[in-house]
Amino acid sequence: MLKQIKEGHVKAERHNGVMTIEFFHPQSNSLPGAMLEAITHEIHGAGNDHDTKVIILQSGGERTFCAGASFSELLAIGTADQGLQFFSGFAHLINEMRKCPKFIIVRIQGRCVGGGVGIAAAADYAIAIEGADVKLSELAIGIGPFVVGPAVERKIGLSAFSSLAIDAAMWRDAEWARKRGLYVELHGTTTGMDESIARLANHLAHCNPEAMALLKQSLWKGTEHWDQLLLDRAAMSGKLVLSPFTRQAIEKFKKK
Structure with missing residues (x-):
């Protein structure tokens, strides 16, 4: 299935029990609202598909896994x-990843910014390539990593999350991310990364689906309140994006 977005696409394809969901946007795989909705829809569908045993979530292109929120859409926001x-x-995307009964492997082939770090953190198993550096840039544009924060903190701990959130202009390299648990594996080549993803996906496709669903549920224990928590956090960001400081900061970033 291929869903065309105004710019870019979201497509899903199942092969031997493995559902691969790919998103692509020409602006460094940034995420406009329609793309977020499409990715969430595909994950929900795969989670309820009897023939899907495991999900791979990836983005197109080579340099950037995900640049986070679409600046154009942020500037178009006029009300809280x-x-x-x-x-x-x-x-909704993070919560869908969390509640999906299938394990989600995320392929990180490039840099992660903002919401991209959140997607990596919401993965059940993230496999990355060297050069997949990370940055939470939200504070630098006057907002804050409020929505993705719970997922990132859960994965790497409060101290590491704080360092990313506070020093919003600094990149941390992929090895930093691996040592703190954001990435489970780090590979020197795309071939090595893809071989490892294929091996794990094939293995999981032959495991007991009921056992995997129960294991995932146990691994995410204690996050049941996120349905409301993340929406409350979304409201915080939704108000902050209206401030003159934030709008000016986004304009500056967009011109870079």
């Missing part, structure tokens, strides 16, 4: 309700 609606897209 519109802000809530946009940032709820990230909340």
